[in-house]
Each structure stands twice: as structure tokens, then as C-alpha cells.
Amino acid sequence: MLRLDGRRPDEFRPVQLIPSVNPYAEGSCLVYFGKTQVICTATYEQPAPKWVQGQGGGWVTAEYGMLPRSTQERVKRDRVLASGRTQEISRLIGRSLRAVVDLGKLPDAQIIVDCDVIVADGGTRTASVTGGFVALCMAIKKLMDVGEIKQNPIVDYVSAASVGLLERQILLDLNYQEDVAISTDMNFVMRPNGKLVEVQGTAEKSFYDQNQLMEMLRVAQKGCEFLFQKQREVLKGLHLLPD
Numbered sequence: 725m726l727r728l729d730g731r732r733p734d735e736f737r738p739v740q741l742i743p744s745v746n747p748y749a750e751g752s753c754l755v756y757f758g759k760t761q762v763i764c765t766a767t768y769e770q771p772a773p774k775w776v777q778g779q780g781g782g783w784v785t786a787e788y789g790m791l792p793r794s795t796q797e798r799v800k801r802d803r804v805l806a807s808g809r810t811q812e813i814s815r816l817i818g819r820s821l822r823a824v825v826d827l828g829k830l831p832d833a834q835i836i837v838d839c840d841v842i843v844a845d846g847g848t849r850t851a852s853v854t855g856g857f858v859a860l861c862m863a864i865k866k867l868m869d870v871g872e873i874k875q876n877p878i879v880d881y882v883s884a885a886s887v888g889l890l891e892r893q894i895l896l897d898l899n900y901q902e903d904v905a906i907s908t909d910m911n912f913v914m915r916p917n918g919k920l921v922e923v924q925g926t927a928e929k930s931f932y933d934q935n936q937l938m939e940m941l942r943v944a945q946k947g948c949e950f951l952f953q954k955q956r957e958v959l960k961g962l963h964l965l966p967d
Contacts, residue, residue, distance in 0.1 A: 725893060728901065729758075734943050736885075736897045736950055737847075741858050741958045750835075751863030753958075755855030758899055759845035764855040766863035768872070770833040782830025784860065786817035788852055790841040813849045816922065820853045820882055820913045821860055823921045829877035835863055846899040850884035853913055854951050857882050858958055865962045878964045881955055882921060884913040885947035887940045889932055894940055896947045908932045912944035916952055 725733060737758030746752035751766035776783045788810055792798045817839055837860055839852035860878075867873040888898045888906035895902055903909065907929040913921040925937075932940075960967045 727895065729899065733893055734896045734946060736947055737899065739951065739954050741855060741954050743858055743862055743958050749859070749863070750866050751859040751861065753855040753858035753862065755851045755858070757845075757847045757851040757854075757897065759843055760847050760851050760899075761842040762848060762851045762855055763840050763842060764852065764859040765838045765840075766856075766859040767836045767838070768833060768863060768867055769836060770831075772830075772832050772834050776827075776834070777832060781828040782832060783827065783834040784818065784822050784825050784830075784837070785834060786814050786821060786837040786839060786852075786856060788813040788817055788839045788841075788849070790844060790848070794841045794844045813852070816849060816911075816913070816924070817852050817856055820884065820921055821856060823913075824857070824878060824880045824882045824915060825860075826877045826879055829875040830873065833872075835860060844900070846901075846903045847886050847897055850886050850897075850911060853882065853884035854955070858955055861959050861962060861964055865964060876964050880915045880919075881952045881965060882913065882915055883948045883951035883955065884911060885944045885951065886911050887944045887947070889936060889940070892936075894936070894943050896943050908936075908940075910940050910944070912941065912948065914945060914948040916949070918945050 740756040742754040745754045749765035750768045753764045772782045790799045837856045841848045887910045888895045889908035890906045911924040
């Protein structure tokens with residue numbers, strides 16, 4: 725079965741990770757998952773948040789947002805308090821990035837990774853995790869080069885992929901048209917070799933069984949391994965992680 729955009733069920737959309745797109749940020753990456761576009765910027769700030777101070781390390785966090793015309797209809801800007809969805813995705817990205825950072829090797833400071841959606845066509849949170857990691861690595865490399873960070877705190881790669889169940893067919897990396905039609909929506913955040921960081925799953929219209937869950941996990945792992953290779957191609961030469 726081919727999908728409406730011509731992909732196989734277990735095939736990712738075209739992915740691009742373009743580093744160093746923001747001259748002011750310590751690290752940045754523009755990520756494309758098909759038509760979805762997210763700009764990720766990493767900012768170094770001192771001191772660390774109060775709840776981290778005195779614990780011998782720093783902090784990594786994230787903020788996510790959607791530009792007003794990133795969707796087919798205008799999205800209202802978050803003025804004072806972010807929406808529940810925005811907060812939930814921000815926290816997901818932050819947890820995902822912290823899962824591959826040795827916080828004890830950061831000084832009394834924090835790195836904030838901002839993920840701003842330029843165009844939304846499904847997969848904005850998974851694109852944010854994947855591109856946010858690249859931006860974070862670019863920032864770490866720059867900070868190590870100037871002596872602000874003494875030891876490399878990055879311990880592994882991390883990426884994320886969406887998987888859906890549509891009429892018993894498992895689909896990888898959903899675009900918007902597929903996302904609104906599926907019966908089950910899953911997001912997998914992973915490290916290499918099948919190490920799970922986080923799993924989000926919802927039966928939107930009907931249940932899924934254990935066999936389907938395991939197959940969705942297999943497809944997600946294939947997708948994440950594809951993304952790890954894309955990350956390696958971009959980060960090659962930084963010597964933070966094995967090429």
C-alpha cells in the first residue's frame with residue numbers, strides 16, 4: 725500500500741537538518757519533516773534555575789511554540805500563559821534532551837532550547853526533539869571551544885518519531901492529513917539500539933492490542949535509526965559523539 729504522498733507505510737518523509745541558521749544563538753538547527761518546518765535555537769544562560777543551584781550541575785529545558793500561520797488557520801499567540809498542549813510538548817522536549825545530557829558536567833547554568841514551528845503538517849513535536857538535539861550539540865561544542873564547559877555532557881543521540889494506526893495499517897511519520905484520520909496516535913522518543921526515553925500513545929477512535937503496539941515500536945525504531953543517521957551526518961566532526 726502506498727500513501728497519498730507516495731510513501732510506503734514505514735517510510736519517513738524527506739528530512740533535512742540544517743545547522744547554524746541563527747547567528748546569535750549558541751546553537752541552532754532548522755528541521756524539515758516533509759512540509760513541517762521547525763527552527764530550534766539553543767541559548768546559554770547563567771545562573772541555573774534556583775532549584776538546581778548548589779547541586780553541582782546545570783539544567784537543560786525547552787520551550788515550544790507555533791507561529792500564527794504555521795497552520796491552515798491562524799493560531800493565536802500565547803500571550804501570558806501557554807496552552808496546555810504547548811506546555812505538554814515543551815516538557816516532552818525538555819525531558820527528551822535531558823535524557824542524553826550528564827547535567828553534572830554543566831556549570832551553574834542552563835541551556836534553553838526554543839522550538840518554534842514555522843509550518844505545521846504533522847510531527848511538530850518529533851521534529852522539535854530531533855532538531856532540538858542538533859541545536860543543543862552545536863551549543864555544547866561552541867561553549868566547549870571557548871572554555872565555558874570543560875567536559876562534554878552529551879552521552880548519546882536522541883530522536884523521536886510518530887506512528888499511527890489507520891484501518892489496521894501502521895504508518896510512520898504522520899502528516900496532518902493522516903494524523904486527523906488515524907485511530908491510534910503514538911509518539912516514541914528513543915536513543916540508539918532501541919533504548920526508550922518516552923512513549924506517548926492514545927487510542928483516538930478504537931483500541932490497539934499488544935501485538936500492534938510491538939509492531940508500532942518496531943516501526944518507530946526504524947524511523948528513529950533513520951533520524952540518528954541524519955543527525956550523525958550533520959554533527960560529524962564535532963567529536964561529541966561517535967560519527
